[in-house]
Structure formats: C-alpha cells, structure tokens
Amino acid sequence: MEYRHCRVVFGVTASPFLLGAVIQHHLGSVPQQYKETAELLKNSWYVDNCVASVKTVPELNRFIGESTEIMRLAKFDLRGWVHSGMESNEEPSVSLLGMRWSFSDDTLFCDVNSLANQPTPLTKRGLLSAAQKLYDPIGFTSPTSLVPKLLLQETWRSNIGWDTELCGSTAKQFSNWLREIPCLAECNLPRKLKESSTCSDLSLHVFADASKLAYAACAFLRVSYGDKVSLALLQSRSRVAPLEATTLPRLELLAALIASRMCKQIRESMKLPDCKEYLWSDSSAAVVWIKKKGNWGVFVRNRCDEINENTDSNDWHHLPGIYNPADLPSRGCNPRALLESKWWEGPKWLLLQEQDWPLSEVEVPTDDVESERRKTALMTVTKGEPNAICEKLDTRFDKFSKLVRCFAWIKRFIQHCQKKDTGVDDVHVKMSIPIRANSGERQNKVIEVAELSASEICEAEKAIWRAVQAEVFGSNNHKAINIQTCKDDEGMLRVKTKLLSGDFASSFKTPILLPANHSIVRKMIFQKHVTNQHAGAATLLCLLREDYWILSGRRTVNQVLSKCVICQRFKSVHADAPAAPLPMERVLCGSVFSVIGIDLAGPLVLRDGAKSWIVIFTCACYRAVHLELVSSLSTEAFMGSLRRFVGRRGRPLTIFADNGTNFRGAANALSTLDWEKIFEATASQRIVWKFNPPSSPWWGGWWERLIRFLKELLRRNLGKSCLSYEELYTVMVDCESLINSRPLTYVSETNDDLVPLTPSLFLKDVVSSDVTDLDILDAQALNKRVRYLHHLRDNLRQRFKREYLSMLIHRAKQGGKAGPSLKPGDVVLVESDNMKR
Numbered sequence: 001m002e003y004r005h006c007r008v009v010f011g012v013t014a015s016p017f018l019l020g021a022v023i024q025h026h027l028g029s030v031p032q033q034y035k036e037t038a039e040l041l042k043n044s045w046y047v048d049n050c051v052a053s054v055k056t057v058p059e060l061n062r063f064i065g066e067s068t069e070i071m072r073l074a075k076f077d078l079r080g081w082v083h084s085g086m087e088s089n090e091e092p093s094v095s096l097l098g099m100r101w102s103f104s105d106d107t108l109f110c111d112v113n114s115l116a117n118q119p120t121p122l123t124k125r126g127l128l129s130a131a132q133k134l135y136d137p138i139g140f141t142s143p144t145s146l147v148p149k150l151l152l153q154e155t156w157r158s159n160i161g162w163d164t165e166l167c168g169s170t171a172k173q174f175s176n177w178l179r180e181i182p183c184l185a186e187c188n189l190p191r192k193l194k195e196s197s198t199c200s201d202l203s204l205h206v207f208a209d210a211s212k213l214a215y216a217a218c219a220f221l222r223v224s225y226g227d228k229v230s231l232a233l234l235q236s237r238s239r240v241a242p243l244e245a246t247t248l249p250r251l252e253l254l255a256a257l258i259a260s261r262m263c264k265q266i267r268e269s270m271k272l273p274d275c276k277e278y279l280w281s282d283s284s285a286a287v288v289w290i291k292k293k294g295n296w297g298v299f300v301r302n303r304c305d306e307i308n309e310n311t312d313s314n315d316w317h318h319l320p321g322i323y324n325p326a327d328l329p330s331r332g333c334n335p336r337a338l339l340e341s342k343w344w345e346g347p348k349w350l351l352l353q354e355q356d357w358p359l360s361e362v363e364v365p366t367d368d369v370e371s372e373r374r375k376t377a378l379m380t381v382t383k384g385e386p387n388a389i390c391e392k393l394d395t396r397f398d399k400f401s402k403l404v405r406c407f408a409w410i411k412r413f414i415q416h417c418q419k420k421d422t423g424v425d426d427v428h429v430k431m432s433i434p435i436r437a438n439s440g441e442r443q444n445k446v447i448e449v450a451e452l453s454a455s456e457i458c459e460a461e462k463a464i465w466r467a468v469q470a471e472v473f474g475s476n477n478h479k480a481i482n483i484q485t486c487k488d489d490e491g492m493l494r495v496k497t498k499l500l501s502g503d504f505a506s507s508f509k510t511p512i513l514l515p516a517n518h519s520i521v522r523k524m525i526f527q528k529h530v531t532n533q534h535a536g537a538a539t540l541l542c543l544l545r546e547d548y549w550i551l552s553g554r555r556t557v558n559q560v561l562s563k564c565v566i567c568q569r570f571k572s573v574h575a576d577a578p579a580a581p582l583p584m585e586r587v588l589c590g591s592v593f594s595v596i597g598i599d600l601a602g603p604l605v606l607r608d609g610a611k612s613w614i615v616i617f618t619c620a621c622y623r624a625v626h627l628e629l630v631s632s633l634s635t636e637a638f639m640g641s642l643r644r645f646v647g648r649r650g651r652p653l654t655i656f657a658d659n660g661t662n663f664r665g666a667a668n669a670l671s672t673l674d675w676e677k678i679f680e681a682t683a684s685q686r687i688v689w690k691f692n693p694p695s696s697p698w699w700g701g702w703w704e705r706l707i708r709f710l711k712e713l714l715r716r717n718l719g720k721s722c723l724s725y726e727e728l729y730t731v732m733v734d735c736e737s738l739i740n741s742r743p744l745t746y747v748s749e750t751n752d753d754l755v756p757l758t759p760s761l762f763l764k765d766v767v768s769s770d771v772t773d774l775d776i777l778d779a780q781a782l783n784k785r786v787r788y789l790h791h792l793r794d795n796l797r798q799r800f801k802r803e804y805l806s807m808l809i810h811r812a813k814q815g816g817k818a819g820p821s822l823k824p825g826d827v828v829l830v831e832s833d834n835m836k837r
Contacts, residue, residue: 107188141234146332209326210251216329217259231346252283408460623758
C-alpha cells in the first residue's frame with residue numbers, strides 16, 4: 001500500500017527542498033502567455049519570499065497581476081506586496097532577507113535594534129553573540145562588524161573562559177563600539193545599482209588589502225552614462241588574521257584570494273553584459289605571485305592556482321595603498337568613523353577617466369617574493385651497510401611489513417642505479433604515480449612503476465635477517481650458542497634440527513636463527529600474531545617455528561603478546577578492592593544470636609497449592625541458624641516469626657537485613673514488608689536494625705551462604721514432592737539441626753584431637769557427665785557448679801577464638817589474581833551490574 005501527501009509537508013527536514021521543487025516544477029509548466037513572468041519568478045524566490053526588480057511602474061503592475069495568477073493556479077496565495085515608492089501609514093520599512101528596506105526612498109540599512117539590550121557583565125559568550133547579531137550580507141558595514149571579531153580573537157589569545165567577565169581595554173573598546181552602534185541606522189545604501197536608461201560602459205572593480213589584524217576585499221560596480229559616472233557597492237568581506245603568526249605578503253595573498261572568489265560569484269550571479277573586470281591590490285608581492293608563474297612554495301602556489309582559475313591574471317593591477325578602499329575593512333573602525341567616511345560610496349578616483357586612474361608599476365620586492373620560492377633539496381647518495389639501513393628503517397617504521405617493503409624499494413633503486421636486472425619485467429601489476437614539473441605547474445602525466453614482486457619482498461626479508469644476525473651474532477658469536485647451526489648458500493645462519501631426513505620444507509628442517517631481544521624480531525612476531533587472528537602464545541610459537549628459530553622463543557613471544565592492546569582488552573582483570581577486615585559484630589564472642597542477620601528463602605509450594613516462606617536467622621559470630629516457617633509475606637507473619645525467635649533464642653542486640661534496595665525490580669521478599677511498623681514494634685525491645693548499603697550484596701554474604709546450604713538440603717531431600725505445612729515444618733527443623741551440626745573447624749582423622757567445633761555446641765548448655773539431682777545440692781556446691789560451667793563455656797569460647805577465628809586471619813587475594821593497583825587521579829571505568837561494559 002502506498003500513500004502520497006496531498007500538500008507540501010511543513011516542518012520536516014526536506015520541507016524547504018520540497019517547496020522549492022514544487023515551485024520550480026509549477027513555473028516550468030505555466031501557459032505560454034506567462035512565460036516571461038515565470039522566468040523572472042524562478043530567480044526571485046528565497047524559500048517563501050519573492051524579491052524581484054522591474055524597470056517601470058507598468059511592468060510592476062503587470063508582474064504583480066501575472067505572478068499572483070500564476071501562483072494561484074497552484075493554490076499559492078501571494079500577498080503582502082511591498083514595492084518602492086508606495087505610501088504606507090504603517091512602518092516605512094520592512095524586513096528584507098535579514099536587512100531593513102525603506103521602500104519610500106528605496107534604500108537598505110542594517111537592523112541594530114537587537115544590539116540595544118546587551119547582557120551585562122560582558123563575557124566572551126556575549127562578545128560572540130554581539131558579533132553575530134549585526135547581520136549585513138552585503139558587507140557595507142564590514143569595517144564596523146570587524147571590531148567585535150578582533151576583540152573576540154584577543155580573548156582567545158588570552159585564554160579567557162566563555163563566562164569570565166571581560167575587563168580592561170577589551171571591555172572599554174567594546175563599550176565604545178556598542179555606544180556608537182545606533183549610528184549605523186543612518187547608513188543607507190541605495191538598492192538600485194544603475195539607472196534604467198541605457199549605460200555606455202560597465203566595469204567591475206574588486207579591491208584587496210590586508211593588515212596585521214585582518215584582510216578584506218570589496219567590490220564596486222562602475223556605471224558610465226556618457227560623461228556621468230556612478231559607483232555602487234556590491235559586496236564586501238573581511239576576515240580576521242589567523243592566530244598563528246604569518247607574514248604580511250601572505251595576508252595580502254589571502255585578501256586577493258577572497259577577492260577572486262568574490263569576482264567569480266558576482267560574475268556568475270549577476271550576469272552583467274560586456275562588463276570589464278579590474279582587480280586591485282597594493283601588495284607588489286601578491287601581484288607578482290599571481291602574474292608570474294614560478295616554483296613557489298605550497299602555500300603560495302595553491303592560492304595562486306585558485307586565483308588564476310577564478311580570474312584572469314591580466315586583470316590584476318597594482319595601486320598605491322592610499323587609494324585602496326579595502327584598507328578600511330581590513331583595519332576596522334567604529335560606527336561613527338564609518339558614517340563620516342562614506343566608505344560605501346566608493347573611491348573618488350574611479351569617477352575619473354581611465355587614463356587618470358592611479359595605476360603604478362609593480363616593483364618586485366626581492367626578499368618577500370623569493371622567500372616563498374620552493375626549496376630545492378640536493379641529495380647525495382652513498383652506499384651504506386645493510387646494518388645501518390636496517391637500523392634507520394627500524395626507528396622509522398613500527399610495522400614489519402612496511403619495513404620490508406621499504407627495504408625492497410631501496411634494493412630495487414640500488415639495482416636500477418647499478419643497471420642490474422631486477423627480475424620484474426614479467427610483472428603485470430602497475431602503479432600510477434603523479435609527477436609535478438619543476439616549474440610548479442600541475443601536470444596530468446603519470447609514470448607507471450611495477451609493483452613489488454613476491455621474490456623481491458622475500459629477498460628483502462632475507463637481507464634484513466642477515467643484517468640482524470650480523471649485528472647480534474657477528475662472525476663467531478653464534479658458536480657460543482648451545483644449538484647446532486650452519487650457514488646456507490646465502491650466508492644465512494640456520495638451525496640444524498632432527499628432521500633433516502624428513503620430507504618437509506627446507507625452512508622447517510633448517511629454520512632461520514633469530515635473536516631474542518631485537519626490535520625487528522619483535523615486530524615480526526607481532527605481525528604474525530595479528531595476521532593469525534591474535535593467536536595465543538603456544539599457537540603463535542608453533543607458527544613461527546615453521547620458518548624461524550627464536551632464542552628464548554616462548555619468553556619472547558609472551559613479552560610481545562603482553563603489549564598487544566586488543567588482547568589486553570579481553571584479558572584484562574578489573575581492579576578489586578582489597579579484602580576488608582571482618583566487622584566487629586562478626587568477631588564479638590558474646591552470647592549466641594546476639595547479632596543476627598535475617599533473610600527470606602522461598603517460596604515453597606505446599607500440597608494444597610498454597611505458598612510458604614522460610615525466615616532464616618543467622619548468628620553473625622558462631623554461624624548458627626534458626627529457621628521459622630511463615631505462610632505469607634505480610635508484616636504480621638514476619639513479626640510473628642521474630643517473636644517466636646526471641647522467645648526461644650533470646651532477644652538480639654543487632655539485626656542485619658537486606659531491605660531490597662540492592663536489586664530494584666527483583667523479587668526480593670523483604671522489600672514487601674512494612675519496615676516502619678517493624679521498627680515501632682522492636683524499638684521497645686531495644687533492637688538496633690542495620691541495612692546493607694545499595695549495590696553491596698557481599699555485605700550479606702555470611703547469611704546468603706547458609707541460605708544456599710539450606711536450599712541444597714531441601715532440593716536433595718524434597719525433590720519434586722509436595723508436603724503439607726506440618727510436614728514441611730518438620731523437615732525445616734531437621735535441616736536446622738543439620739546445619740547447626742556442621743563442623744566449623746578442621747575434622748581430624750586421629751583420636752587424639754578434640755572434636756570439631758559446631759554451632760550446636762554454643763546453642764546447647766554444657767552436658768554434665770553425672771545425673772545428680774540439683775535439688776539436693778547445697779548453695780556452696782551449686783555456686784561451685786555454676787563457676788565450673790562458666791569455666792567450661794570460657795574454654796569453649798577460647799577454643800573458638802584459637803581454632804576458628806585464627807583461620808580467618810589470612811586474607812587471600814580476591815579472584816586469585818592481583819588486579820591493577822589504583823591511586824588517586826587514575827581514570828577508570830566503573831562496572832555496573834545492569835550495564836554492559
């Protein structure tokens with residue numbers, strides 16, 4: 001199914017293009033009687049504004065009527081007509097493409113109302129805003145608009161921040177400039193370039209000038225009506241000089257460049273008939289560079305080439321600087337000085353006859369011109385040793401393939417100089433290399449050079465290895481190596497292996513001997529590593545030994561691979577914080593369940609389909625557990641389990657819990673409880689609640705481990721069976737007894753050692769060996785018995801400290817690997833649980 005818009009869509013990216021395409025298509029299909037008006041309309045549209053010019057009032061009335069009818073045929077409503085000479089009781093000027101047009105006297109001027117309310121204090125940001133608010137596409141106020149641009153460039157030189165208040169000379173100059181801005185409203189530029197009567201002569205004059213601060217260009221149209229001459233400013237442009245210091249002749253050449261572009265733009269847009277072109281500059285060096293073709297440097301040559309493409313070099317002339325009207329926009333001035341200068345009216349000498357113009361002969365400034373000539377380098381070639389060549393190439397190239405190819409080109413060049421046969425006549429692969437003549441002119445000629453052959457690259461690689469062997473092993477050093485070596489017919493050191501009688505390649509039976517710690521060898525190893533999809537050390541070593549035998553090969557390969565950035569990215573170990581000491585609650589040897597942790601496990605589905613959960617109470621010190629079964633996740637059910645725990649095990653001092661903030665969105669049972677109600681109920685019992693911080697699940701590791709133990713017991717015993725509530729409660733108590741009977745210390749295999757410590761030893765009282773009835777004991781014997789029991793408990797706790805807590809002294813590195821050591825100021829990536837790296 002296809003849909004089609006019935007109207008031009010407003011607001012999308014392509015809307016301006018769609019509007020222009022529709023208008024152009026419509027104007028191309030109007031009736032024949034409207035063809036002349038349609039052609040004028042084609043070049044008069046600026047998005048949705050029509051700006052056109054006709055010669056007489058009858059032509060104006062005809063244009064309004066026919067253009068309205070033409071656009072009405074496409075359902076376009078032309079309205080809001082304004083033309084010169086009309087009378088209006090409203091504002092005498094209208095907005096015309098960003099400027100103001102006074103239709104009463106047919107003049108153009110800038111809108112300076114936007115500069116009236118400038119924010120204070122003055123900052124670089126405000127300075128940039130002011131420089132862009134003065135909208136003048138023609139450029140007749142370019143001398144004034146240059147001032148804030150120069151001040152803005154000065155702030156960049158001073159490294160001033162965007163919102164730092166400006167002070168000193170910069171703020172003072174801008175204040176003076178801003179105070180005189182209303183004067184620009186008096187600068188009116190006539191819209192009409194020439195009278196409607198036939199003129200006898202048209203000429204375009206473009207001026208270029210530069211100063212140390214800026215460079216500029218301006219264009220005037222000279223119209224002759226017999227003995228009467230008029231001038232009209234067409235366009236002006238000014239640009240600040242680059243921040244990097246440059247010579248004044250180069251700035252003059254940049255001014256000539258924008259002057260040539262301006263001349264080309266005016267020529268193509270206005271299409272003036274029989275219009276002569278004059279381009280003026282007061283720089284002798286710039287005129288010489290443009291007129292004379294020489295072996296100039298890159299900067300001068302590139303700009304002269306573009307200038308000669310845009311204009312004819314014979315149209316360039318030199319004039320004294322005092323007669324150059326582009327001097328003012330290249331230096332800048334305040335609005336009051338611009339208003340007094342009447343700069344846009346053009347130079348007075350252009351009103352004279354051509355023979356009276358201030359033409360001057362070009363005096364060639366030898367120093368300025370010759371300093372831009374292209375430097376010619378004289379090269380002397382001497383035959384060097386391969387070792388020295390390899391050393392220079394090693395420092396120049398970081399890739400082994402580039403080093404080998406460059407060495408192969410050097411060998412070919414030497415062979416050509418010696419007029420030796422390179423053996424590449426049969427190679428059909430060609431390369432086209434553009435050349436440039438000595439005069440600096442662009443040439444379309446190319447020379448074809450045969451691409452390097454496989455044999456040339458192989459010979460270059462062998463020459464490199466011979467140079468490396470000569471550098472490291474010398475003439476007799478290889479004899480000290482505990483490896484049997486030999487020299488082949490090419491003088492290459494090779495290793496004798498045990499496979500000489502096998503049917504293998506010669507490079508595999510006698511691989512090339514290479515040193516361990518040499519940069520070229522390392523580059524070759526790295527290239528093999530990359531070309532073989534970043535193979536590991538063992539695989540890479542096997543691939544290398546097919547052609548090379550590297551001393552201490554495994555160690556060298558590992559050193560190279562350790563510097564591979566891509567491999568490090570995938571093998572890097574994140575930095576873990578060092579293991580913190582156990583909190584005080586974990587090593588406080590008080591009564592059992594004085595400090596506990598609470599969590600929920602489940603749900604477990606009962607036989608009748610109902611659900612139940614297990615509340616696990618874990619002792620922080622003795623690792624004992626107490627299990628309670630609840631039938632719901634309500635606050636009342638949880639408080640009931642807590643009351644049963646306190647009634648059986650005693651009141652705890654501190655309770656640790658995870659309130660569910662660690663895993664937002666997870667099915668954490670504790671997050672459903674009403675903790676405010678729980679706090680109110682336990683505050684009277686003086687119980688302190690502590691919650692784990694967010695994104696720190698390891699804080700609850702000492703009870704999460706026992707939950708895992710409990711789940712494993714239930715999974716193994718219950719399987720897929722469904723129990724009733726009472727049966728499940730019985731199984732839960734059995735699991736509690738089993739967990740509390742687990743050994744905390746080492747279980748010895750000898751009979752001489754004590755029984756291992758278990759949490760149940762601390763839950764039950766010390767068992768007596770006799771059955772004496774306490775009712776017949778007197779007070780003295782009873783006190784003695786109590787002291788004895790206390791002594792046994794103390795011994796049990798002392799044993800707990802020696803045997804269990806002593807095992808927790810050692811701090812192993814997390815993960816078994818040492819991550820990078822961090823220090824303040826290091827840039828790191830923060831790993832998150834729910835975000836990919």
